[in-house]
Amino acid sequence: xxxxxxxxxxxxxxxxxxxxxxxxxxxxxxxxxxxxxxxxxxxxxxxxxxxxxxxxxxxxxxxxxxxxxxxxxxxxxxxxxxxxxxxxxxxxxxxxxxxxxxxxxxxxxxxxxxxxxxxxxxxxxxxxxxxxxxxxxxxxxxxxxxxxxxxxxxxxxxxxxxxxxxxxxxxxxxxxxxxxxxxxxxxxxxxxxxxxxxxxxxxxxxxxxxxxxxxxxxxxxxxxxxxxxxxxxxxx
Ligand code: ADP
Ligand code: ADP
Numbered sequence: 001x002x003x004x005x006x007x008x009x010x011x012x013x014x015x016x017x018x019x020x021x022x023x024x025x026x027x028x029x030x031x032x033x034x035x036x037x038x039x040x041x042x043x044x045x046x047x048x049x050x051x052x053x054x055x056x057x058x059x060x061x062x063x064x065x066x067x068x069x070x071x072x073x074x075x076x077x078x079x080x081x082x083x084x085x086x087x088x089x090x091x092x093x094x095x096x097x098x099x100x101x102x103x104x105x106x107x108x109x110x111x112x113x114x115x116x117x118x119x120x121x122x123x124x125x126x127x128x129x130x131x132x133x134x135x136x137x138x139x140x141x142x143x144x145x146x147x148x149x150x151x152x153x154x155x156x157x158x159x160x161x162x163x164x165x166x167x168x169x170x171x172x173x174x175x176x177x178x179x180x181x182x183x184x185x186x187x188x189x190x191x192x193x194x195x196x197x198x199x200x201x202x203x204x205x206x207x208x209x210x211x212x213x214x215x216x217x218x219x220x221x222x223x224x225x226x227x228x229x230x231x232x233x234x235x236x
Contacts, residue, residue, distance in 0.1 A: 001025055002047070002165065002197060007056035009042050009221075016042045018221035019056070026164075027195040029188065031202050031212030039221040040201040044167045047199065048080035049073060060164070081158035083168040083187075087150040091143030095134070095153050098142050099125040102157035121160075128156035132186050148179025155186045159194075166190065168200040172207065180204075184211050209233075 002024040009017040017039040024030055032040045045051040047058055049065065058065050065076050081102070082088075089098045103121045117125075129135040132152040137145060142153060151171060158166050168187060172180040188211055191198045202208040208215055209229040217225030217232070225232060 001059075001061060002199075003057075003059040004043075004047075005057045005059065007043065007046060007058065008054050009039075009046060009051060010054045015221045017046070017053075017218075020218070020221075020223045022216060022223070022226065024197060024199070026197055027191070029191045029198045029200070029211065029213050031200050031208035031215045032218065033202055033205060033208050033215055033225075034218035036203075038218040040218055041169050042221075043218065044169050044199060044201055047165070048077050048082065048167055050082075078161065079164045081161045081163035081166045083151070083154050083158055083166060083171045085170040085173045087142075087147070087154045089142040089150055089153055089157075092141055094139050095129065095142055095145070096122070096125055096138040098153055099128055099156045099160055102159070102161040124160050125156070128159050129153075131159070131189075132156055146179070147175050148182050151175065151179070151183045152186055155183070155190065159190055163196060165197045165199065168198065170201050170203060173203060180207060187211070 004020055004022040007017055007020045008015070020043060032043060034040055042051055046053050049068070053066055068076050090101070100117050100121055103117065103125070126135060126138065129138055132155060134149055134152050137149060142150060145153065166187065171187070172183050175183060184207060187198055187200065190196050200212065212229065215225060215227065215229055215232055216223065
């Protein structure tokens with residue numbers, strides 16, 4: 001269970017996230033919606049500590065992750081996988097190596113750090129690519145793939161990290177409608193098949209309605225809606 005308590009972030013005195021409280025049971029698929037600048041990205045980034053809160057706490061299974069330092073912080077980040085709008089792949093490296101990078105967060109042995117991947121790591125990475133129908137691209141440079149293919153590589157990288165939570169920040173913002181479906185289906189399958197909690201920032205309300213079992217609405221940093229998609233329709 002993820003608990004967000006009074007989470008607040010200011011940048012140079014301006015409020016970006018304002019006293020947000022949320023309880024997210026394991027296995028939820030939560031869509032965070034709101035206009036550009038509403039604070040969605042800052043909220044997500046405070047969960048894995050890419051940003052630190054000005055006030056408030058983030059608890060995972062009762063432990064305050066906003067206080068973690070050093071090795072404990074690295075372990076926590078390994079349990080949160082990020083999926084970004086811009087994919088964040090190493091473009092000149094091949095697809096399989098990009099997916100294997102996800103194992104770095106999981107297996108921090110010298111072998112992994114030196115990229116001496118084990119046969120098991122390779123098998124896990126390949127099967128993640130197969131799961132998203134891109135195994136035949138394993139030896140291609142990541143930058144040669146389409147946006148939808150690159151985002152599936154990023155999701156495969158997130159999956160092999162064996163995370164508790166996937167934090168997806170506008171994962172479909174640069175994709176066409178067909179690839180939007182393919183990428184959202186991939187996130188939905190990870191959520192369903194592995195029970196991994198997904199927090200997903202989304203611009204597109206129709207997509208959020210169709211995929212998420214709960215929507216959280218932010219406006220000027222404040223939580224203005226929290227409920228199932230059907231409730232939002234009732235209020236509209
Ligand atoms: P969203 O993801 O909903 O578009 P953000 O979390 O990116 O919203 O931004 C919320 C507010 O915080 C905006 O006003 C934005 O300009 C500001 N902000 C976000 N990150 C930074 C930063 N690193 N430095 C200064 N201001 C920031
Ligand atoms: P190199 O050092 O060969 O340039 P890196 O290992 O630094 O490559 O990775 C390049 C990019 O991939 C960076 O943007 C990094 O943040 C990202 N990256 C690496 N490993 C992971 C991972 N496990 N999960 C998410 N992103 C990763």
